[in-house]
Amino acid sequence: MSRFRMTCLWAAVALSMVSGSVQADRANIVSAGGSITEIIYALGAQDRLVARDTTSTFPQEAQALPNVGYVRALSPEGVLAMKPGLILAEDDAGPPETLELLREANVPLVLIPDVSTSEGIATKIRAVGDALGVDEPANELAKQVTAQMKVVADRAAKVPEHSRKRVLFVLSLQGGRILAAGHDTEASSVIELAGAVNAMNGFSGYKPVSEEAVIAAAPDIILMMDRRGAGMADDAAVLSLPALAATPAGQEMALIRMDGQYLLGFGPRTAQAVTELADRIYGPAGS
Known part of the structure; x- marks a missing residue:
C-alpha cells in the first residue's frame, strides 16, 4: 500500500461504513456539485455543510465554506481533511481513484444521479433529501420544481x-x-x-x-x-x-x-x- 493511500485511510479511521441508504449521522457534509449544494440550502440543511466544491457558487454564502476542489478533480486529502460524516457528490464526480480511496477509508459517500431533464431535477432533489433524512421537504420541493418546469415546457411547445x-x-x-x-x-x-x-x-x-x-x-x-x-x-x-x-x-x-x-x-x-x-x-x- 502506498504512503499516500495509507495516509488517506488513517485520516478517516474514525468514520463508519454505510451501504444502501445512508446510516451516517448526516452531519459534517461535504458537497461536490453546485446543484447539490443549492438543493441542500433549499431544504434548509445548510448548517450541516462543512465544505463544498468550486462549482458550488450559489447561494453566495456557500462561497464562505472551505473549497475541496473541482467536482471532477477532487483530492482525497482535501476532502478527508474536512472530517466528513457524509459526502454528497454528483454521479460524474471524480477522479475514480479519489472515490475509491474515499470508499476504502470508510467514508459515507452517496453519488446523486444528475440527468439534464425536468424529471432528472426532481429525482436529484429526492435523492438528496433521502441522503439527508428530510424526505418530506424534498418531495415538496420536487413537486414545486416539476410544476415550474411544466410551465417552461408548455411555453416552449407553443413556439412554432x-x-x-x-x-x-x-x-x-x-x-x-x-x-x-x-x-x-x-x-x-x-x-x-x-x-x-x-x-x-x-x-x-x-x-x-x-x-x-x-x-x-x-x-x-x-x-x-x-x-x-x-x-x-x-x-x-x-x-x-x-x-x-x-x-x-x-x-x-x-x-x-x-x-x-x-x-x-x-x-x-x-x-x-x-x-x-x-x-x-x-x-x-x-x-
Missing part, C-alpha cells in the same frame, strides 16, 4: 417549428478555436427547454468545431457562460471572430451570456434560468 431560433453554445474560445456543445449536453438540453434548437446537433458532447462547421450551422444566437476576469473577450471581440461574424448571430450581434451554474446546473433554479433564456431569445412571454 419554423420560428425556433438556432442557438450555438460556445463553452470556450482558445486561440480563436470554438469549443461548442453538441447533443447529450446540459447546454443542448437547456436550449431545447427554452424552445430553441441547438445549432450543433451533429455530434455528442463538447468538441472543437471548424470555422466551416460554425458557418454551416448558421446560428441565430450565440450563447456563452458569463465568466469574469482578465483576458475574457467582450461581446464585440467574440462576434468579430471570422467563424461567428459570417453567421446570422454575428451579423445581428446576437450574443447572450448567463451564469454557468445558473444556466447549466439543473437544480432548483433551472425553471427560472430557462425562462430568462427564453425571454432573451424570444422576448417576455405574452409580449
Whole structure:
C-alpha cells in the first residue's frame, strides 16, 4: 500500500461504513456539485455543510465554506481533511481513484444521479433529501420544481417549428478555436427547454468545431457562460471572430451570456434560468 493511500485511510479511521441508504449521522457534509449544494440550502440543511466544491457558487454564502476542489478533480486529502460524516457528490464526480480511496477509508459517500431533464431535477432533489433524512421537504420541493418546469415546457411547445431560433453554445474560445456543445449536453438540453434548437446537433458532447462547421450551422444566437476576469473577450471581440461574424448571430450581434451554474446546473433554479433564456431569445412571454 502506498504512503499516500495509507495516509488517506488513517485520516478517516474514525468514520463508519454505510451501504444502501445512508446510516451516517448526516452531519459534517461535504458537497461536490453546485446543484447539490443549492438543493441542500433549499431544504434548509445548510448548517450541516462543512465544505463544498468550486462549482458550488450559489447561494453566495456557500462561497464562505472551505473549497475541496473541482467536482471532477477532487483530492482525497482535501476532502478527508474536512472530517466528513457524509459526502454528497454528483454521479460524474471524480477522479475514480479519489472515490475509491474515499470508499476504502470508510467514508459515507452517496453519488446523486444528475440527468439534464425536468424529471432528472426532481429525482436529484429526492435523492438528496433521502441522503439527508428530510424526505418530506424534498418531495415538496420536487413537486414545486416539476410544476415550474411544466410551465417552461408548455411555453416552449407553443413556439412554432419554423420560428425556433438556432442557438450555438460556445463553452470556450482558445486561440480563436470554438469549443461548442453538441447533443447529450446540459447546454443542448437547456436550449431545447427554452424552445430553441441547438445549432450543433451533429455530434455528442463538447468538441472543437471548424470555422466551416460554425458557418454551416448558421446560428441565430450565440450563447456563452458569463465568466469574469482578465483576458475574457467582450461581446464585440467574440462576434468579430471570422467563424461567428459570417453567421446570422454575428451579423445581428446576437450574443447572450448567463451564469454557468445558473444556466447549466439543473437544480432548483433551472425553471427560472430557462425562462430568462427564453425571454432573451424570444422576448417576455405574452409580449
